[in-house]
Amino acid sequence: MNPKVGRKLSNHNVIKVNLQDRSYPITIGSALLSDDFNSDKWIQGKDCLIVTNETVAPLYLDVMKSNIDDKTIEVITIKDGEHYKTIDTWSKIIDKLTAMRANRDTTIIALGGGVLGDIAGFAAATFMRGLPFIQVPTTLLAQVDSSVGGKTGVNHKDGKNLIGSFYQPTMVISDIDVLSTLPDREYKCGLAEIIKYGAIYDVDFFAWLENNMSDLLIRAPKKLIYAISRSCQIKANIVGEDEFELGKRAILNFGHTFGHALENIMGYGELLHGEAVAIGMIIASKLSPINSVEHNRLISLIKSANLPHKIELNDKNQMLDVMKTDKKVKNKKLRFVLLRSLGEAFIEEDLSENEILDAINNPFS
Amino acid sequence: MNPKVGRKLSNHNVIKVNLQDRSYPITIGSALLSDDFNSDKWIQGKDCLIVTNETVAPLYLDVMKSNIDDKTIEVITIKDGEHYKTIDTWSKIIDKLTAMRANRDTTIIALGGGVLGDIAGFAAATFMRGLPFIQVPTTLLAQVDSSVGGKTGVNHKDGKNLIGSFYQPTMVISDIDVLSTLPDREYKCGLAEIIKYGAIYDVDFFAWLENNMSDLLIRAPKKLIYAISRSCQIKANIVGEDEFELGKRAILNFGHTFGHALENIMGYGELLHGEAVAIGMIIASKLSPINSVEHNRLISLIKSANLPHKIELNDKNQMLDVMKTDKKVKNKKLRFVLLRSLGEAFIEEDLSENEILDAINNPFS
Numbered sequence: 001m002n003p004k005v006g007r008k009l010s011n012h013n014v015i016k017v018n019l020q021d022r023s024y025p026i027t028i029g030s031a032l033l034s035d036d037f038n039s040d041k042w043i044q045g046k047d048c049l050i051v052t053n054e055t056v057a058p059l060y061l062d063v064m065k066s067n068i069d070d071k072t073i074e075v076i077t078i079k080d081g082e083h084y085k086t087i088d089t090w091s092k093i094i095d096k097l098t099a100m101r102a103n104r105d106t107t108i109i110a111l112g113g114g115v116l117g118d119i120a121g122f123a124a125a126t127f128m129r130g131l132p133f134i135q136v137p138t139t140l141l142a143q144v145d146s147s148v149g150g151k152t153g154v155n156h157k158d159g160k161n162l163i164g165s166f167y168q169p170t171m172v173i174s175d176i177d178v179l180s181t182l183p184d185r186e187y188k189c190g191l192a193e194i195i196k197y198g199a200i201y202d203v204d205f206f207a208w209l210e211n212n213m214s215d216l217l218i219r220a221p222k223k224l225i226y227a228i229s230r231s232c233q234i235k236a237n238i239v240g241e242d243e244f245e246l247g248k249r250a251i252l253n254f255g256h257t258f259g260h261a262l263e264n265i266m267g268y269g270e271l272l273h274g275e276a277v278a279i280g281m282i283i284a285s286k287l288s289p290i291n292s293v294e295h296n297r298l299i300s301l302i303k304s305a306n307l308p309h310k311i312e313l314n315d316k317n318q319m320l321d322v323m324k325t326d327k328k329v330k331n332k333k334l335r336f337v338l339l340r341s342l343g344e345a346f347i348e349e350d351l352s353e354n355e356i357l358d359a360i361n362n363p364f365s
Numbered sequence: 366m367n368p369k370v371g372r373k374l375s376n377h378n379v380i381k382v383n384l385q386d387r388s389y390p391i392t393i394g395s396a397l398l399s400d401d402f403n404s405d406k407w408i409q410g411k412d413c414l415i416v417t418n419e420t421v422a423p424l425y426l427d428v429m430k431s432n433i434d435d436k437t438i439e440v441i442t443i444k445d446g447e448h449y450k451t452i453d454t455w456s457k458i459i460d461k462l463t464a465m466r467a468n469r470d471t472t473i474i475a476l477g478g479g480v481l482g483d484i485a486g487f488a489a490a491t492f493m494r495g496l497p498f499i500q501v502p503t504t505l506l507a508q509v510d511s512s513v514g515g516k517t518g519v520n521h522k523d524g525k526n527l528i529g530s531f532y533q534p535t536m537v538i539s540d541i542d543v544l545s546t547l548p549d550r551e552y553k554c555g556l557a558e559i560i561k562y563g564a565i566y567d568v569d570f571f572a573w574l575e576n577n578m579s580d581l582l583i584r585a586p587k588k589l590i591y592a593i594s595r596s597c598q599i600k601a602n603i604v605g606e607d608e609f610e611l612g613k614r615a616i617l618n619f620g621h622t623f624g625h626a627l628e629n630i631m632g633y634g635e636l637l638h639g640e641a642v643a644i645g646m647i648i649a650s651k652l653s654p655i656n657s658v659e660h661n662r663l664i665s666l667i668k669s670a671n672l673p674h675k676i677e678l679n680d681k682n683q684m685l686d687v688m689k690t691d692k693k694v695k696n697k698k699l700r701f702v703l704l705r706s707l708g709e710a711f712i713e714e715d716l717s718e719n720e721i722l723d724a725i726n727n728p729f730s
Contacts (some may be wrong), residue, residue, distance in 0.1 A: 129529045158463035329592035
């Protein structure tokens with residue numbers, strides 16, 4: 001008797017993430033939550049727990065709940081921000097699940113950005129050895145990044161993301177309508193990751209971004225759906241080859257080694273992740289064996305997205321020290337993702353400290 | 366320059382657990398720790414963390430450490446017992462890993478029984494999204510049960526094993542020599558699980574157990590290696606068909622629904638897990654559509670292992686109430702693993718409360 005059953009989704013793409021028995025679909029489109037959320041199909045058991053945060057809940061919790069039919073819905077609203085990505089918050093979600101007498105058919109729905117998805121996903125991964133898990137990312141960054149790859153977890157006082165699992169969602173629903181309320185600065189952080197996908201994997205997509213950045217900046221729906229879909233497809237291809245990050249998947253960290261160091265030095269929150277990655281990509285590109293035309297195209301695209309492209313540090317050498325303590329430093333050797341050309345990345349371990357320092361200090365020359 | 370490299374293991378079996386990209390070997394034999402622990406082959410990275418407990422450490426930690434060559438060895442010794450299978454203990458292991466600056470190549474070695482393996486495995490599953498994990502089970506029960514299947518986790522105040530992951534070890538090393546110090550009561554708990562494998566899956570193995578139980582009771586090495594190997598192979602076959610316990614794997618719970626209820630009523634520790642399962646198997650067999658000859662063979666085999674086969678309860682109806690709150694009660698329906706014949710199990714959901722109560726009260730008739 002549900003009038004929504006069988007209704008066609010309008011204006012959407014479906015990307016399949018192929019990971020053997022852990023494969024799942026990502027649906028990207030508009031009006032997915034408000035109109036077409038087909039809960040009968042998507043939620044297998046009788047009950048679900050929506051995990052959301054104080055920022056997202058007032059905006060989208062009601063619409064999400066109103067479109068889940070014939071299920072028992074429980075909600076837990078956590079505080080917003082990286083600062084709350086802790087064992088303590090995870091533990092609260094676990095307590096909520098035991099209090100509602102959740103069983104292995106209880107679906108966890110993560111309604112929020114990347115941090116929220118990481119915590120909720122870790123709860124899904126670790127309650128009764130794994131619950132069905134639907135991600136509904138509400139930031140552009142989460143839609144193009146954390147929605148693919150199954151990384152879940154929380155921070156430890158000694159480091160970010162030290163605690164976590166690889167755990168794939170049952171499905172991801174990326175509704176671009178929810179991006180309308182996303183602050184501009186956060187939206188642009190998503191654009192930085194989108195630019196990254198073009199740079200490391202697909203020069204045609206990179207060129208498409210050069211031609212369409214102005215439309216993306218005004219969040220034009222069709223262009224946005226295409227950019228998210230292509231980004232997810234690229235990440236899905238890479239993750240499909242290396243689910244557990246033993247090799248190729250590392251190219252997704254293009255710009256991130258420098259970016260993390262910048263975030264660390266500036267203090268988390270001061271410089272947003274995507275902003276730090278944008279600057280990091282320019283430094284990494286400078287270190288790369290690409291020609292100056294391509295290097296300048298990357299700088300121009302980042303500038304055209306209104307992303308920061310440089311930063312004033314009192315002591316740029318500090319970045320090198322910070323990078324040496326980064327967890328991605330395997331066996332103490334500094335590893336960088338560099339570009340062979342636009343659209344092709346590789347891992348480089350044999351760089352001298354002088355080369356690295358030169359790129360940090362003169363990224364534009 | 367390591368004299369052990371290339372040395373042949375003597376008197377051992379290797380069982381392969383086939384789980385796609387998560388497959389691993391179980392080596393079962395004697396003198397595996399004292400003589401042949403080939404750490405160069407088994408530990409990939411430069412360092413390892415041995416997780417052990419206060420009971421096992423004085424017995425086997427030194428021999429294990431002395432046979433790990435050219436690696437940095439760290440040790441954490443936790444308290445022994447189900448009571449310490451908590452988030453707090455898990456958290457201590459995580460803190461130890463961050464303190465030793467563990468990376469993704471750091472191997473966790475669990476040296477202990479099932480509880481220890483569960484906690485250490487959960488730490489391995491959740492640190493940096495998964496570390497290499499070697500299980501060295503030191504009880505018969507752990508060697509035949511928790512060494513196959515990848516169940517890891519800790520208890521929550523609201524229930525046992527509510528928190529955990531499926532996480533497969535890199536390998537399992539079951540040295541029967543360590544069983545020489547195992548208390549008799551705990552040893553027999555392992556025999557109860559071994560009997561279970563024959564009953565649910567392999568009537569020939571069941572018959573072999575009938576003929577060899579006296580040798581197993583005196584821990585005769587060759588017989589023991591065979592019994593452990595066959596048990597692991599049976600469990601590996603079942604788990605290989607249903608890694609995430611969505612269907613067939615449930616037959617491994619033969620005797621466990623009643624067993625858990627008994628443990629719960631008696632108080633954990635009063636009746637050991639294997640003892641409760643032994644009694645539970647007899648009740649489940651009574652409920653089963655097998656003939657009385659086979660039912661009596663099961664009772665006789667359990668008696669011949671000197672396992673308890675009955676228990677005095679003031680109110681046996683209490684068992685039914687407890688079972689209704691057990692987490693394995695899917696959608697509130699009581700599910701039982703029954704025997705179609707010795708060697709063949711099935712799941713039954715349509716039993717009346719009267720039938721269940723009758724079996725509890727008259728398991729031998």
